[in-house]
Amino acid sequence: MDLNVLAGAIMIAFGALAAGIGNGILFSRYLEGIARQPEARGTLFGQGMITLGLVEALPIISIAFGLLVLFDIIG
Amino acid sequence: MEITPKIKFLGLTFDLTVMIGTLVTAILVLLIVLLASRGRNMRPKGAQNFFEMVIEFIQGITNMMLDSKRAVKYLGFAVTIFLFVFIANELGVIVMITSNVTGPIPSLGLTKEALDSAEGAVSWFKSPTSDINVTVAMAFAIFIYSHFMGIKKSAKGYLGHYVQPYAWMLPLHLIDELAKPVTHAARLWANIFAGEVLIIILAEGTKYLTFIPLMAWIGFSLFVGAIQAYIFTVLAMVYISQKIADEH
Numbered sequence: 001m002d003l004n005v006l007a008g009a010i011m012i013a014f015g016a017l018a019a020g021i022g023n024g025i026l027f028s029r030y031l032e033g034i035a036r037q038p039e040a041r042g043t044l045f046g047q048g049m050i051t052l053g054l055v056e057a058l059p060i061i062s063i064a065f066g067l068l069v070l071f072d073i074i075g
Numbered sequence: 076m077e078i079t080p081k082i083k084f085l086g087l088t089f090d091l092t093v094m095i096g097t098l099v100t101a102i103l104v105l106l107i108v109l110l111a112s113r114g115r116n117m118r119p120k121g122a123q124n125f126f127e128m129v130i131e132f133i134q135g136i137t138n139m140m141l142d143s144k145r146a147v148k149y150l151g152f153a154v155t156i157f158l159f160v161f162i163a164n165e166l167g168v169i170v171m172i173t174s175n176v177t178g179p180i181p182s183l184g185l186t187k188e189a190l191d192s193a194e195g196a197v198s199w200f201k202s203p204t205s206d207i208n209v210t211v212a213m214a215f216a217i218f219i220y221s222h223f224m225g226i227k228k229s230a231k232g233y234l235g236h237y238v239q240p241y242a243w244m245l246p247l248h249l250i251d252e253l254a255k256p257v258t259h260a261a262r263l264w265a266n267i268f269a270g271e272v273l274i275i276i277l278a279e280g281t282k283y284l285t286f287i288p289l290m291a292w293i294g295f296s297l298f299v300g301a302i303q304a305y306i307f308t309v310l311a312m313v314y315i316s317q318k319i320a321d322e323h
Binding site: 057060063065 | 258261262264265266268269272299302303305306309
């Protein structure tokens with residue numbers, strides 16, 4: 001088996017793991033926030049989506065490099 | 076993975092797909108903005124109304140980061156970045172042109188080995204922001220501009236910032252400054268690139284099995300494209316405002 005496939009798979013797997021943990025924490029706090037203050041839902045949604053974009057970036061960088069390794073473009 | 080046609084000129088390699096994508100995006104932005112600003116009215120309706128909403132939305136970003144005098148100055152810049160990145164992101168999801176090239180075309184960089192590695196699939200149109208060179212160029216332009224403005228405002232304050240609060244923190248400041256453009260570029264590129272690769276993989280799969288995931292992923296890609304365009308604009312404004320903000 002080509003080791004590049006394994007390397008790419010590990011990079012994608014850890015990217016997914018990190019994104020799962022990060023988004024889980026983010027949205028659990030978001031739900032806590034609207035449970036405590038339902039009227040703040042609109043503001044919290046916008047802020048939450050911005051934070052989602054910021055949090056998603058690092059795992060998706062790992063996934064993008066993983067895909068590059070998987071398809072033998074780099075590495 | 077498909078390959079892209081490249082031309083060599085003066086020792087530099089130019090990627091035709093990226094150039095076509097950038098040109099189409101730039102012309103599209105220009106046309107949309109020109110058409111929307113024809114026949115302006117005090118009582119806006121239609122396209123003008125929509126664009127006033129877009130500009131007010133970006134005004135929210137600049138007002139958040141800068142004081143009111145500078146916010147007006149940077150509004151045009153922020154709107155330009157936002158529209159370019161947004162349309163580039165969405166265009167790549169909607170339109171992707173890939174052709175099957177059988178014979179090698181050496182003048183376009185499509186040699187036999189390159190074609191064999193990609194099984195003849197050549198991409199002619201994709202999102203320009205899914206190429207790392209484009210996003211790195213944009214992020215470094217903002218990086219250089221923000222540092223230039225920092226030096227122009229006060230060279231002493233700019234250099235002094237690197238040894239605040241202690242002199243041994245200089246390496247940390249340098250890493251901080253260098254990490255900014257790198258993550259700024261990689262954030263946008265990785266999101267769009269991963270989205271496009273997954274669309275290609277799903278589109279190649281069995282039609283009956285991957286149709287619903289493909290539709291869901293295309294919808295998510297449109298959403299991610301909008302979010303990333305917004306975040307790219309916000310971060311550009313944050314990096315500029317950090318350098319030109321008045322000390323408290």
